[in-house]
Amino acid sequence: MAEHDLTKTIIPYLDRHLSLPLLTHLVDFSIFPVEEVQVAQYELAKGTNMFDYAVDLFERVHPDEEVPAEFEGKRQNAVSTHERLQQEAQAVLDVIENPDVAQALRQDKNQNLQYLKDNYNLTLEQITALYNFGQFQYSYGNYSGAADYLYHFRVLSTDNDLNTSAHWGKLASDILTGRWEVALEELNTLRDAIDSRSSASVPGHSAAATEPALIQLHSRTWVLHWSLFVYFNHPQGRTLLLETFLSPSYLNTIQTSCPWILRYLATAAILSRKSSSSPSSAAAPVSARVRHAIREVVKVIQMEEYQFQDPVTSFLKELYIEFDFEAAQRELTLAEKVIGNDFFLGEFREEFLDNARYLISEAYCRIHQKIDIGDLSERLNLSRDEGEKWIVNLIRETRMGADAKIDLEKNVIEINRPPLPIYQTVIEKTRGLALRTQALGAAVARTGQQGGGGSGVAKNEIQAPAVAVN
The missing domain is CATH 1.10.10.10 (Winged helix-like DNA-binding domain superfamily/Winged helix DNA-binding domain)
Known part of the structure; x- marks a missing residue:
């Protein structure tokens, strides 16, 4: 199953902390040699402030070597940095958590900043302390605390770049704490911001140096990968995934930048098929996009076969394009193993198999x-x-x-x-x-209005958004 594992493909589009659960999954399932995965875990962990975890991994990877002294120096520096940032952030929180201040704040951020400056001598630079402390807490694994500080920062800040960075950090924190309802709201807010903002507001890029469309493509590519955590854990996630991924802008992003996401799109379509076709689904109606998801996904699979194919996409291709039921049966056997070993899809293996059998029965009965x-x-x-x-x-x-x-x-x-x-x-x-x-x-x-300008996108040139994480 190693040839079908997408971990190495997906990790470049994730934050370090979001990548660690995927590597832990590889260790548990022994898809790759454990020693190689532990080396990768250590390389990720040593770039964070989770020193105890990094030391533990170092001892596993290098059992005969002493722990480098640099870890102790970094630990002491982190402790002093934490105390300083905590004092700066707490001074701001004491003001904005005051009931009188909370009642005085309005929707207009500029008006709020002026009020805080006139009455409490708070400046935008001091409010940025909330962002810095939230980012630091995230770096050593206090995701709940990071989410709180980044939220308070966004309530007041007018800095578009830092606000966007805080969006990414807050989303990552909500994912890692398993707060799926909150994470879904954050994901929707971030997606709306990416879809609507001008190039100057998109994180990590200069409008003068990069085409706006290219910036937006990069950001959407990252959102697609981060959203997998939410959509495959939220109760309505598979339906919401279909609504988002089959929309023209994100379907174009998948075809342009990350065709391997078709595995998750195809799986969501299969998982949603039986419920959307059942008479009992009338109590919870779904959109036409979800009802016809299989049809749309099969078209895309056929177009993108030259870029990506695996047993899941091949199952739909054999069933709906080739009408080869023997081949579909073989691909389903492989797809069941692929689903079972996939970090995002493992718990849906039985449901996937049941829905896939439904699709085979439906297609067979039609002809x-x-x-x-x-x-x-x-x-x-x-x-x-x-x-x-x-x-x-x-x-x-x-x-x-x-x-x-x-x-x-x-x-x-x-x-x-x-x-x-x-x-x-x-x-x-x-x-x-x-x-x-x-x-x-x-x-x-x-x-035509853009003058026909544009630039090609090389997959290895896609950069990370400037998230508030390490």
Whole structure:
């Protein structure tokens, strides 16, 4: 499974602290030699202020060597820095946490700064102490404290670059503390900021030196990778992932910068398919984008096959493009192992397998009128008895029940599906055509206004946003 592991591909788009759980996962699953992974863990940890963790890793990697003296010097320096930053930040917090001050603050940040300066002699430089202390707390692993200080800083700061950096740091802190509802809100806020701000406000780049579109592409690429933590832990995350990743701007980012994200897009589409097709889903309606996610994802998989393919994407390709059920069955067997070993997808292995079997059944029933239950069970990698029970439950729980009947004596399923009226076929094929044409015209108009300028993006040139982390 090492050839299908994406950890080395994803880590360059993550912060050091977000990368460490992925490496720990590799150690637990023994996908790579443990010694190599521990070296990578040490290289990441020594760039933070988590000295005890770094020393522990050093002793594992170099059991016969003494711990370098530099660690003790760094530890003492960190202690003194912590005390200084804490005093500076606490002086600001004492003011803004005063009930009288809290009542006096308004939505206008400039007005608030003027009020604090006139009444409490607080300046923007002093407020920046909240940012510095939040960043420092993050560096030694106090993620909850970092989230609090970065939040308070953003309430008052008018510095766009530091505010954007604090957004990234706050999101990372919420992810690492497992506060998924808060992390989702932070992710949405950060994504809106990236989508709407001018080039001067995008972190880590100079507007004079970099094309605005390129800056936005870099930022969206990082958001896609960080959002995987949120979308595969939040209860509604898979549906929200489809809404975001299938939007034109982020789908373009995936195709341009990070085609390996197709694994997670395809998995989310498969996980959402059965629930969105079930009659019981009427109580929780989903958007047309989610209902037709499989169709859209298959198109993208077909277009990007030259850039990326793995058992998950190949399963959908064999099932919906080649209509090769034997090949789809083989790819599903591999995909089950890939999902089980993936850091983000491991806990969804059984649900993925159940939904994938549903897709195979649905596709198989569409092109056959009479189906041998034993044959279909074999294609689902189930025994005859397991397959019979699974198919009966599937027909009972989904819309197939209106068209399918089971003949237990002959051990077959008979499909009686009335033909779709021709006018309905035309409607289905032309649905959304006017909207897509309008969007294409707007895109062409924007390109003309920008003078046709642009620059190619090399994947190894994508830089990290200036996050408030180490």
